[in-house]
Amino acid sequence: MKKRTAILCAVAVSVTMMLGITGCGNQGNEELVSSVETSGESAGSSDGEITKLVFLRAGTEEAKKDYWTKVIEAFEADNPDIDIEYQECPYGNDFETKLNTGFASGTAPDVINFTMASMGTRVPLGQYASLDEYVENWEGKDDYLENALKLGTINDSLYGLAVFADPRVLIYNKEMFEEAGLDPENPPTNWDELLEAQEKLIKKDGDAVVQTGMGIPTSGSNMHQWFSIFMEQNGVKNLVDEDDNTVLINTPEAIEAAEFMQELKEMGVIQWDSTNSDQNPFSTGLAAMTFGSDQDFQTWNSGALNGKIAMASPLENTTQATFCGMSFLFMSGETEHKEEVWRFMEYVSTAEKMWERYEELGSAPLRESLKDKFIAEDPEKNQVIYESINCGSGSPKVSYANSVYNIVNEAMEKIMYGVDNPENALNTGAEKIQEEVDSL
Amino acid sequence: MKHRKVYHGIWVVLMTIASLVMLTPTIMMFVTSFKTMEEIKSPVFHLIPEKFSLVNYIDALASGNWLLYFRNSLIITVSAVIFSLLFNSIAGYAFARLRFRGSKILFSLLMIGLMMPAQVTMLPTFLIMAKFPLAGGNNILGQGGTGLINTFVGLIIPLVSGSYGIFLCKQFYENFPRALDEAAEIDGAGKWRTYFQIYLPNSKAILATLALTKGVAVWNDYLWPLVMTNSDEHKTVQLALTMFKTETTIQWNQMMAAAVLIVLPMIILFLLAQKYFVQGIVTSGLK
The missing domain is CATH 3.40.190.10 (Periplasmic binding protein-like II)
Structure with a gap:
């Protein structure tokens, strides 16, 4: 009887270990939480460290997924010291659940692409970080549509950098x-x-x-x-x-x-x-x-x-x-890699990337310097969109x-x-x- | 005799109406999967599509890696069902047949678990999976990595146990004559042997019932895979259905086509286990 019990215990321990090892063996999960790891293959960083970031987007449309995947690849090519994992989750309550679980368990993504409505709840909780210190000396600030910046602001502090405008x-x-x-x-x-x-x-x-x-x-x-x-x-x-x-x-x-x-x-x-x-x-x-x-x-x-x-x-x-409506990029209040996150946000918000976004997804560019070019593409329609973004709340x-x-x-x-x-x-x-x- | 016929007739009519009411969503799903979006949005409703076309199925399947999503759902469901059958029946046998200190308190705690909504335990379970020692970059204290998040193991472990399954098995095994245990004991069989060689082979009905209820629940689960997975590699069919939904619109025709394909395995499972399912419900005392 004792022998049998011992065998059963051994089997139970083996199964537990096997499950643990299986978990360890999965490459994907290691990328969920941002981390810094040493890599001898890193070309762009002097100390060879690669910072891993997680980018979570609200929505599961294929076109936008393709777009973000491409942007991330291009960003990684220009910034070999940063590795970004793309994640997506359906809109609405599903996204709220996902974010809540992430923040509650300390596994929140570093960059979040979500709606303006989320700011009212998440800014007071410290889940979105203020971008003021980064935006202060940013060349793009003066070129950004005033209303787009205003909509991303709470109590005179900028929290969201607008990426997609959705005016009615x-x-x-x-x-x-x-x-x-x-x-x-x-x-x-x-x-x-x-x-x-x-x-x-x-x-x-x-x-x-x-x-x-x-x-x-x-x-x-x-x-x-x-x-x-x-x-x-x-x-x-x-x-x-x-x-x-x-x-x-x-x-x-x-x-x-x-x-x-x-x-x-x-x-x-x-x-x-x-x-x-x-x-x-x-x-x-x-x-x-x-x-x-x-x-x-x-x-x-x-x-x-x-x-x-x-x-x-x-x-x-x-x-x-x-x-x-406006979709923003938010920096997680919990991320340990704020500089790297800002580099990504800045990259996505350049005039060049905005124009690419317009060409691929039809989304209106949010920079004054692109206004004339945007309107010239389709004067009748784009003039209305531009006006609507500017007067929309x-x-x-x-x-x-x-x-x-x-x-x-x-x-x-x-x-x-x-x-x-x-x-x-x-x-x-x-x-x-x-x-x-x-x-x- | 005449009265009996009348009652029978009324009963048949009522059951037919009840069946139709319950079948309506399934019928709607099926017919919508053949309609165009224009027909779905049309103010004039036709139950039968004006033109049957499989294009929705083709478009739906082309919009994602459905083979992978089905494979993922299958891995999770089959694993969860096999392990839960094993653990639940062993636990049910223990509660039904073994006398040990604290068994009543333990069983009462299990019953509390039966009344707890999954949403309440989701976050603690998620944390346990995230802090799983020596997994996903975690150290022995469960720190430093992501534990079992975004892994099949993490998806499956919390599903293998369940108060409902243990309760069902306990009820079922309590109906077994005690003489069986006594005979086994006389023949020199221990508790494990009695379970594996006498109880388990006679548990087809309850195991089929459990397999069916567990299988359907795991296959249809949306919330747990939603919070536990982050990549296409672990996406289940239920999560994949959201591909047809944008912030303001839903591609109903393709979503319904995909939904038809998703429910098919569960219908097949039910047809295979139907005989045992009814038997299991009756013999476990659940009505």
């Missing part, structure tokens, strides 16, 4: 404009003209709307974006004031914006869920106008709407404004931003479905947001 632009169907007797070369520029166009473009079969003018959504997780576009066009800074946490969704101007959206809806819209832009009735020719991203424009323009659609400058009521960079979105989405759905009037719905929403602010 007014996209309209020229063919439908012509059919409705509107001038396809003169899209609406303000709310009054939008209402006028909406009236002419709506087609009904009895009570059912079969074609609408402005394809605004009536529900979904992006209602806050649509509301913030109209709200900011009416002179409101953002959903909440990042500087002093003042709730702005129930200001008279914001209520007026919600009433305007309600008016558009009551004139006749085709209901859709803003969570998924695929549902946008504009894409199927059932709406003549909508707000969409440059990517949406490209997708729609390559399908059945090819050649029929165009972009227009952001609307204004009192202020020309739109929503502008993004998600409020506050730690309770997600609650704000949920509360505003709920309020907007109530307004759009006539459950509550704009004033009541937004006042109720503002109270809920205020509770979040008070609990900080």
